[in-house]
Amino acid sequence: MEQSNIYAPYKMKIEKITEEAPLVKTFRLKFMNEQDAENFSFRTGQFGEYSIYGEGEVTFCVASAPTRKGYIECTFRQAGRVTKALANLDEGDIIGFRGPYGNIFPIDEWKGKNLLFIAGGIALPPMRSVIWNCLDLRENFKDITIVYGARSVADLVYKHELKEWEDRPDVKLVTTVDPGGETPDWKGKVGFVPTVLSEVAPSSANTIAIVCGPPIMIKFTFPVLEKLGFTDDNVFTTLENRMKCGFGKCGRCNVGKVFVCKDGPVFTLTQLKQLPPEY
Amino acid sequence: MEIINKILDKSSLTVLVEKLNASGKEVYAPVNKKGITEFEKVANLQEMDFDCIATKQSAKSLVFPKVEKLMNFEKTFDDVIVKNVDITAFPEVIAFGTRPCDAAGFIPLDAIFTTDNVDEIFKARMDKLTIISISCKKADDFCFCTSVNGGPGNTSGSDILLTEMSPNEYYAEIITEKGKSILDANAALFKDSAVVDKTPLVAKIEQQFTEEVINEKLKTLFESDIWDTQAMRCVGCGACAFVCPACGCFDIQDETKGKDGVRHRCWDSCGFKLFTLHTSGHNPREKQAQRWRQRIYHKFSYQPEQQKQFGCVGCGRCSRACPSDMNIAEHLTQIAKG
Numbered sequence: 001m002e003q004s005n006i007y008a009p010y011k012m013k014i015e016k017i018t019e020e021a022p023l024v025k026t027f028r029l030k031f032m033n034e035q036d037a038e039n040f041s042f043r044t045g046q047f048g049e050y051s052i053y054g055e056g057e058v059t060f061c062v063a064s065a066p067t068r069k070g071y072i073e074c075t076f077r078q079a080g081r082v083t084k085a086l087a088n089l090d091e092g093d094i095i096g097f098r099g100p101y102g103n104i105f106p107i108d109e110w111k112g113k114n115l116l117f118i119a120g121g122i123a124l125p126p127m128r129s130v131i132w133n134c135l136d137l138r139e140n141f142k143d144i145t146i147v148y149g150a151r152s153v154a155d156l157v158y159k160h161e162l163k164e165w166e167d168r169p170d171v172k173l174v175t176t177v178d179p180g181g182e183t184p185d186w187k188g189k190v191g192f193v194p195t196v197l198s199e200v201a202p203s204s205a206n207t208i209a210i211v212c213g214p215p216i217m218i219k220f221t222f223p224v225l226e227k228l229g230f231t232d233d234n235v236f237t238t239l240e241n242r243m244k245c246g247f248g249k250c251g252r253c254n255v256g257k258v259f260v261c262k263d264g265p266v267f268t269l270t271q272l273k274q275l276p277p278e279y
Numbered sequence: 280m281e282i283i284n285k286i287l288d289k290s291s292l293t294v295l296v297e298k299l300n301a302s303g304k305e306v307y308a309p310v311n312k313k314g315i316t317e318f319e320k321v322a323n324l325q326e327m328d329f330d331c332i333a334t335k336q337s338a339k340s341l342v343f344p345k346v347e348k349l350m351n352f353e354k355t356f357d358d359v360i361v362k363n364v365d366i367t368a369f370p371e372v373i374a375f376g377t378r379p380c381d382a383a384g385f386i387p388l389d390a391i392f393t394t395d396n397v398d399e400i401f402k403a404r405m406d407k408l409t410i411i412s413i414s415c416k417k418a419d420d421f422c423f424c425t426s427v428n429g430g431p432g433n434t435s436g437s438d439i440l441l442t443e444m445s446p447n448e449y450y451a452e453i454i455t456e457k458g459k460s461i462l463d464a465n466a467a468l469f470k471d472s473a474v475v476d477k478t479p480l481v482a483k484i485e486q487q488f489t490e491e492v493i494n495e496k497l498k499t500l501f502e503s504d505i506w507d508t509q510a511m512r513c514v515g516c517g518a519c520a521f522v523c524p525a526c527g528c529f530d531i532q533d534e535t536k537g538k539d540g541v542r543h544r545c546w547d548s549c550g551f552k553l554f555t556l557h558t559s560g561h562n563p564r565e566k567q568a569q570r571w572r573q574r575i576y577h578k579f580s581y582q583p584e585q586q587k588q589f590g591c592v593g594c595g596r597c598s599r600a601c602p603s604d605m606n607i608a609e610h611l612t613q614i615a616k617g
Binding site: 053056 | 351352364391393540573
């Protein structure tokens with residue numbers, strides 16, 4: 001009989017690699033074992049541990065939407081040992097994946113509301129899962145606005161999908177790049193995400209704001225949202241802390257008494273304000 | 280189950296250890312090697328160091344080894360063959376001569392690994408561990424078990440607790456089913472006994488504070504500068520976590536040789552800067568004081584909330600091991616008074 005091992009990854013084949021930006025790639029992964037594919041399900045907001053045997057494991061969200069069946073995707077920037085090794089892989093290569101771990105974006109509770117997505121840089125991937133999840137259930141929501149910024153035009157990820165969102169009449173997309181990051185033919189905005197957000201000034205009435213970005217962006221975005229009238233219960237974010245196990249044992253991702261892996265990664269601003277600033 | 284009271288002669292104890300070995304169980308007991316006493320595999324009681332107050336390292340490695348294989352993998356031309364560790368092959372282990380604090384340490388450790396998501400590897404080792412402890416006749420200045428709901432004759436965590444009544448006689452409390460199975464298999468060695476008052480037989484250890492007071496104080500101390508003051512001399516070596524019977528934090532690392540490899544779980548420490556360092560360079564616990572605060576909060580605030588268990592048993596090992604003379608009992612006393 002096969003023994004269960006909480007640390008055992010699923011074997012996944014890299015079906016497709018997309019170059020998103022300098023050093024940023026998206027992998028589309030398929031389960032090699034059909035039974036695994038059938039048993040697996042996840043919900044938007046959850047994450048996993050991706051591994052290269054011999055190099056180790058790395059934590060990313062699932063960047064695809066649960067409404068897109070048959071595969072999962074992850075998007076990563078080459079930065080450390082494992083992501084550098086991942087970046088050297090080709091389509092057809094095998095990696096490990098275990099998950100899904102963590103809580104979810106409660107999109108069922110957002111029915112009938114406007115959604116405002118605010119993302120910065122490489123933090124669009126976790127947001128992309130929930131954006132596509134909501135777009136695939138478009139009739140459940142009212143206005144959908146996406147504010148996305150990156151350091152430079154080249155650093156914007158999912159360029160083809162940004163185009164798709166821009167062209168959709170039922171999505172309002174605002175893209176921006178940091179001052180100096182624009183190109184001569186850049187048609188989006190120039191400025192940091194919090195500044196652009198206050199210019200766009202979306203209404204807080206019946207609206208849920210979902211924010212994900214580097215700590216500095218988050219820090220300056222929350223006050224803007226507050227000024228726009230968003231209550232803390234209607235502001236969601238997803239945290240990232242260094243992780244190893246993914247299920248509350250290895251001890252490093254805690255923020256106060258909560259584990260980002262087990263009790264998060266999705267938190268409301270109300271919950272966040274009750275925690276010490278250890279993220 | 281209700282505790283069964285027995286008496287065991289020293290000679291019977293010697294026979295018991297031999298019989299446990301003969302039955303295929305691995306018996307680990309404190310052994311003094313060149314002045315340092317650690318838990319080692321023993322064949323008989325003569326090898327054991329009965330005088331040791333606390334081994335340098337705790338007994339936790341019997342269920343949570345310093346480095347432990349999670350799986351093997353082999354890379355072939357176009358595939359990876361992964362082989363899970365065989366948890367059925369783990370040996371039956373007896374921890375013999377553990378102190379009540381050592382035995383108590385397995386409770387929070389078990390809570391970490393089996394609350395919510397069960398770590399099957401840890402659980403398999405824990406299921407095969409039987410703990411036969413010996414009450415403490417003496418203590419040193421580092422011992423503070425009585426301040427953390429323990430005591431020199433405390434039964435928590437032990438399957439059998441032995442208390443020396445005279446050089447030739449031990450009072451044996453059979454506490455759990457695991458303990459009873461040892462009693463049943465060796466019934467002839469045990470004599471019946473009434474309940475014995477252990478108080479005069481064990482060390483006197485003064486209570487310095489209570490866990491509950493620490494827990495209460497921590498509710499308002501997070502932003503206090505007490506952490507800076509206390510951690511000023513901490514060098515972040517992590518020795519405290521490595522010797523702690525209740526510390527369960529770990530890292531996962533791969534090791535390869537050619538096409539073969541192993542994924543390991545290894546001890547880690549919240550005292551290390553790398554423990555929480557993000558790839559971006561950002562570190563949520565950048566300063567040593569923040570890491571010291573995490574250690575205290577984890578044990579006395581977060582663990583009681585997450586797993587209904589305090590994460591400290593008062594063995595004092597961290598203070599004995601600290602190269603910069605930090606003393607957890609003193610620091611906790613300061614917190615309790617502050």
